[in-house]
Amino acid sequence: MSETYSGKRYSNxxxxxxxxxxxxxxxxxxxxxxxxxxxxxxxxxIAITEKVIHFR
Incomplete structure (x- = not known):
C-alpha cells in the first residue's frame, strides 16, 4: 500500500x-x-537629455 501511495505522490x-x-x-x-x-x-x-547623437 505504501509503495502505491508513494508512487502516486511522485507521479503527481x-x-x-x-x-x-x-x-x-x-x-x-x-x-x-x-x-x-x-x-x-x-x-x-539619457541620450535625449544629454543630447548625444550616436549616428555620426
Missing part, C-alpha cells in the same frame, strides 16, 4: 513540474524582456 509531483515548466520559462522570458525594455528606455532618456 512529476506531472505538476511538467505543467509548471512552460509557465516558469515564459515568465522568465517576460521578465528578461521587461528588463531589456527598461534598459533601452533608460538609454534613450
Amino acid at each position: 509531483f512529476v506531472i505538476a513540474l511538467l505543467l509548471l515548466f512552460p509557465i516558469l520559462i515564459n515568465s522568465a522570458k517576460v521578465f528578461s524582456n521587461l528588463i531589456l525594455l527598461m534598459l533601452v528606455v533608460l538609454g534613450a532618456y
